[in-house]
Amino acid sequence: xxxxxxxxxxxxxxxxxxxxxxxxxxxxxxxxxxxxxxxxxxxxxxxxxxxxxxxxxxxxxxxxxxxxxxxxxxxxxxxxxxxxxxxxxxxxxxxxxxxxxxxxxxxxxxxxxxxxxxxxxxxxxxxxxxxxxxx
Amino acid sequence: xxxxxxxxxxxxxxxxxxxxxxxxxxxxxxxxxxxxxxxxxxxxxxxxxxxxxxxxxxxxxxxxxxxxxxxxxxxxxxxxxxxxxxxxxxxxxxxxxxxxxxxxxxxxxxxxxxxxxxxxxxxxxxxxxxxxxxx
Numbered sequence: 001x002x003x004x005x006x007x008x009x010x011x012x013x014x015x016x017x018x019x020x021x022x023x024x025x026x027x028x029x030x031x032x033x034x035x036x037x038x039x040x041x042x043x044x045x046x047x048x049x050x051x052x053x054x055x056x057x058x059x060x061x062x063x064x065x066x067x068x069x070x071x072x073x074x075x076x077x078x079x080x081x082x083x084x085x086x087x088x089x090x091x092x093x094x095x096x097x098x099x100x101x102x103x104x105x106x107x108x109x110x111x112x113x114x115x116x117x118x119x120x121x122x123x124x125x126x127x128x129x130x131x132x133x134x135x
Numbered sequence: 136x137x138x139x140x141x142x143x144x145x146x147x148x149x150x151x152x153x154x155x156x157x158x159x160x161x162x163x164x165x166x167x168x169x170x171x172x173x174x175x176x177x178x179x180x181x182x183x184x185x186x187x188x189x190x191x192x193x194x195x196x197x198x199x200x201x202x203x204x205x206x207x208x209x210x211x212x213x214x215x216x217x218x219x220x221x222x223x224x225x226x227x228x229x230x231x232x233x234x235x236x237x238x239x240x241x242x243x244x245x246x247x248x249x250x251x252x253x254x255x256x257x258x259x260x261x262x263x264x265x266x267x268x269x270x
Contacts, residue, residue: 028210073166075254118212
């Protein structure tokens, strides 16, 4: 299958030492209607600094770049190197003003291209979840 | 900004009446190392049936296609129409055999192109979360 899909930036992530915010392109303002009803969002952005054939073909990493953590497949991590360079972060909304969303908990580089925002709907917290020790 | 990013399919989602599984392209087998340590994964796929200019420019919907739900911006939903047609689902892993993962809780169309898998790390469940009434 040689198909590919086109992802367009819909905004940009900005970061200073003490603040992080999302600047959404003004043409998408209507897509924010009702977002103020949520406390948290999933933010998707592109690991643009890693968009090279070599890094897109890196399939295993030591999680959190710590050699003590076992070599792990990128699909079993949130590593910023992976075949499709999509980042996923859960963030708390601090404020929404026009097309700017101030957030807490977003560990992105300043200038990262924003590609999607989705509301966060809590999962059933009675589901028993397990994870490896490195988490 | 006229840049765009290229997303490639890494597999496909298969579905019958009673089973759902993910077939990952064999060239990505190494990227699955350690996935068996997790109970749940985030699965990302492409809403390929909606990849038209019109649907990518639809910025507001009635959530869950229910007209009773208030008109809402797509970024405040998980709607399958949005500027970048990235779907995000949390799934329970039922089994992993070679490059096939049987999952529970994935509401995708049969044949949907898989674009990423990430481990699911539970968030701090002491965070107070709120959502709108339609959720």
